[in-house]
Amino acid sequence: EDQVTQSPEALRLQEGESSSLNCSYTVSGLRGLFWYRQDPGKGPEFLFTLYSAGEEKEKERLKATLTKKESFLHITAPKPEDSATYLCAVQAGSNYKLTFGKGTLLTVNP
Amino acid sequence: ETGVTQTPRHLVMGMTNKKSLKCEQHLGHNAMYWYKQSAKKPLELMFVYSLEERVENNSVPSRFSPECPNSSHLFLHLHTLQPEDSALYLCASSQDLAGSRLGTDTQYFGPGTRLTVL
Numbered sequence: 343e344d345q346v347t348q349s350p351e352a353l354r355l356q357e358g359e360s361s362s363l364n365c366s367y368t369v370s371g372l373r374g375l376f377w378y379r380q381d382p383g384k385g386p387e388f389l390f391t392l393y394s395a396g397e398e399k400e401k402e403r404l405k406a407t408l409t410k411k412e413s414f415l416h417i418t419a420p421k422p423e424d425s426a427t428y429l430c431a432v433q434a435g436s437n438y439k440l441t442f443g444k445g446t447l448l449t450v451n452p
Numbered sequence: 453e454t455g456v457t458q459t460p461r462h463l464v465m466g467m468t469n470k471k472s473l474k475c476e477q478h479l480g481h482n483a484m485y486w487y488k489q490s491a492k493k494p495l496e497l498m499f500v501y502s503l504e505e506r507v508e509n510n511s512v513p514s515r516f517s518p519e520c521p522n523s524s525h526l527f528l529h530l531h532t533l534q535p536e537d538s539a540l541y542l543c544a545s546s547q548d549l550a551g552s553r554l555g556t557d558t559q560y561f562g563p564g565t566r567l568t569v570l
Binding site for chain 2: 378443
């Protein structure tokens with residue numbers, strides 16, 4: 343059974359204080375790993391897809407990396423508007439199903 | 453309208469009511485999904501449609517009944533719900549289901565319907 347574990351559950355940063363969120367996964371034949379951002383009361387917003395170990399993708403202050411066992415979402419010099427829950431999901435083989443983690447709630451204080 | 457839209461955004465219903473949730477995607481996608489999101493739990497896949505045919509019914513109680521009249525619209529009909537069904541219901545769409553070209557199965561979500569069952 344595919345499993346996704348995100349850590350920490352919650353992270354509080356000061357504005358400008360860089361950090362990383364972790365997504366550990368167990369899956370048979372990773373097809374893709376997805377990162378989403380979710381604001382309170384809204385649907386998840388797609389950020390990145392990573393397909394193979396060693397792949398990296400960037401968007402503004404966010405950078406996602408992938409190894410064979412985990413993915414990191416690095417946040418450089420975060421701003422209060424980066425506050426949200428960040429969700430990680432994996433997709434295995436030819437299966438369309440996404441297995442989601444519980445998310446990391448990020449709060450960036452001004 | 454762009455992306456994936458859902459109506460209503462908020463719904464309060466009694467256990468004996470019948471209501472429907474509506475989802476519309478403006479992305480030209482072929483696959484649509486219903487998810488349930490409860491507090492402190494990962495997103496749970498409920499139903500999947502591809503080209504208007506249901507391909508997944510993930511052990512969902514019969515009080516939830518999906519309908520996909522065309523590739524742009526998806527409904528979730530609700531009847532005799534329980535208080536534990538209170539949650540955020542999310543609709544998503546993707547170009548295709550997995551198995552085709554990489555990237556075409558990325559799922560894009562709507563804003564959700566916050567359902568409260570009294």
